[in-house]
Amino acid sequence: MTKIKSYYDGLVLGAGIAGMQAALDLAGQGFEVLLVDREPSIGGVMVGLNKVFPTLDCSSCICTPRMAEAAHSERIKLLTYTELIAARKQDQGFAVKLRKKPRYVVEEDCIGCSKCELACNYYTGHDFDCGLGARPAIYIPHGNAIPQVPVLDPDSCMFDGNCARVCPTNCIDFTQQAEEIEVTAGAIIVATGLKLSAMDAKKEYGGHEYPNVMNPLAMERVQSSNGPYGHILRPSDGKIPHSIAYVQCAGSRDKSIGVPYCSRVCCMYALKQAIMIRHQLHDAEVTIYHMDIRAFGKGYEQFYRRAVAEGVKVVKAKVARISEVENQDLNLRVELIDEGGRVADIRHDLVVLSLGTMPGWRPGGALPIEIDEDGFITIPEMATRPANSSVDGIFVAGVATGPKDIPDAIVEAGAAAMEAAMYLDRTRSHEAVPA
Amino acid sequence: MSVSTRDWRADLKVFRERMGGLSEEKKAWAKAQRQTLKAISDALKQGPMTIPQISAAAHLPSPDVIWHVMAMKRYGKIAEAGQSGDYYLYQLREEA
Numbered sequence: 319m320t321k322i323k324s325y326y327d328g329l330v331l332g333a334g335i336a337g338m339q340a341a342l343d344l345a346g347q348g349f350e351v352l353l354v355d356r357e358p359s360i361g362g363v364m365v366g367l368n369k370v371f372p373t374l375d376c377s378s379c380i381c382t383p384r385m386a387e388a389a390h391s392e393r394i395k396l397l398t399y400t401e402l403i404a405a406r407k408q409d410q411g412f413a414v415k416l417r418k419k420p421r422y423v424v425e426e427d428c429i430g431c432s433k434c435e436l437a438c439n440y441y442t443g444h445d446f447d448c449g450l451g452a453r454p455a456i457y458i459p460h461g462n463a464i465p466q467v468p469v470l471d472p473d474s475c476m477f478d479g480n481c482a483r484v485c486p487t488n489c490i491d492f493t494q495q496a497e498e499i500e501v502t503a504g505a506i507i508v509a510t511g512l513k514l515s516a517m518d519a520k521k522e523y524g525g526h527e528y529p530n531v532m533n534p535l536a537m538e539r540v541q542s543s544n545g546p547y548g549h550i551l552r553p554s555d556g557k558i559p560h561s562i563a564y565v566q567c568a569g570s571r572d573k574s575i576g577v578p579y580c581s582r583v584c585c586m587y588a589l590k591q592a593i594m595i596r597h598q599l600h601d602a603e604v605t606i607y608h609m610d611i612r613a614f615g616k617g618y619e620q621f622y623r624r625a626v627a628e629g630v631k632v633v634k635a636k637v638a639r640i641s642e643v644e645n646q647d648l649n650l651r652v653e654l655i656d657e658g659g660r661v662a663d664i665r666h667d668l669v670v671l672s673l674g675t676m677p678g679w680r681p682g683g684a685l686p687i688e689i690d691e692d693g694f695i696t697i698p699e700m701a702t703r704p705a706n707s708s709v710d711g712i713f714v715a716g717v718a719t720g721p722k723d724i725p726d727a728i729v730e731a732g733a734a735a736m737e738a739a740m741y742l743d744r745t746r747s748h749e750a751v752p753a
Numbered sequence: 754m755s756v757s758t759r760d761w762r763a764d765l766k767v768f769r770e771r772m773g774g775l776s777e778e779k780k781a782w783a784k785a786q787r788q789t790l791k792a793i794s795d796a797l798k799q800g801p802m803t804i805p806q807i808s809a810a811a812h813l814p815s816p817d818v819i820w821h822v823m824a825m826k827r828y829g830k831i832a833e834a835g836q837s838g839d840y841y842l843y844q845l846r847e848e849a
Contacts, residue, residue, distance in 0.1 A: 440783055452821075487756050487757065491761075492767065493764050551819070553816060556819045
């Protein structure tokens, strides 16, 4: 049974970088916060990234201190592996119903020793490594996970009991079931992040078919020292690639796949990954095929110029089709715009599709807020109140309102926390409510 | 460190039933995985190999081989053993 208070000043949905920042900012002002994430660890997408642009700082080195701060804050209660069922506005705040999925591990008893993980003999694709790496049926989500508590996946469990047999605290609890939790929250901040558009949205690119066509998050993991391979290798045969292509706008700016908008970050992450490839594989040729490079943020134009100076080829071209040829190499049929539209067939070892950014969660009926046609949360007064949803008391931060980079998501999280704090002060005195 | 007194063996029986037991599909998946891991281990008994070499020796598709080799590497059964051309070499760990 999860120990939880009946009232929190703020409920933050999503514990990625924006959600954590909003929770920390609210807690820093003296408010009690319930930070909820549907995954078994906090950290969101950012904790799985290799580097951030344009500074090339280590992503997890920025993210993990915030994760630790959120976990250790006396005013923040973490609820991982938990989803929102519904939140309904009432006289005082919101009546919130949550569903905590079973980990089959008693969090309070687990010491994070990993013995259960090492005792399990069956492997399946690990979502954290975009399926390129493996995990057993019971596993700690990743090295930086908070909490460092395993989760058991019944779908890949062979029910042999090896995990429980080696557990020093006998904390594997096969009787756990999903738990419904009801709380009241004074205000809600939605920071539910992003997901990528589907790899098979454009069938002509073969993302669903060819092992050497990757998505950009998979490339982040491949580039990470704690990634599935420990080196940059091709998923088909472990070859060190010498020629890597990026196909821009492979899931954005395309009405035919339902993503007409620009995803805003693809140009920059492609440039970042291209630079990192050149740093790790000095003789590798990296080509970015693009419609136009959108380097809109502070220092981004310089970053683009740096990539070009470091040998990244940036080619204005439209990729029509990707086909697999011998040795699982890939042939790209491209229209070279700067060469009068000449059509060329160019061979690469590995291709990364710069997929579109889509909302990571759609509220459906769970939250009474308006949603834009593209699925992002509607902000009625974007110019003056960029963190306020259509419902008073529900605020939004990060990619939940639209594609954006990490600095913008963090700034917006601060704005959402400030708006929530002002709302709480306006509607009630938080000190007057008993814990 | 406190140790819970729960009877995990009894709980596991109930859990297994609640999850619909061990399906034939799951048994077949587990068997196939055991065979793949064994085929890779057997191939590597000849010495360090690249992914294409393991693939040829074990008669397995190379995408399957790299995925399982990386799983074995992650969980301590295989280690890298230098490089051969464009490929890393892998070998069984002695204690594995």
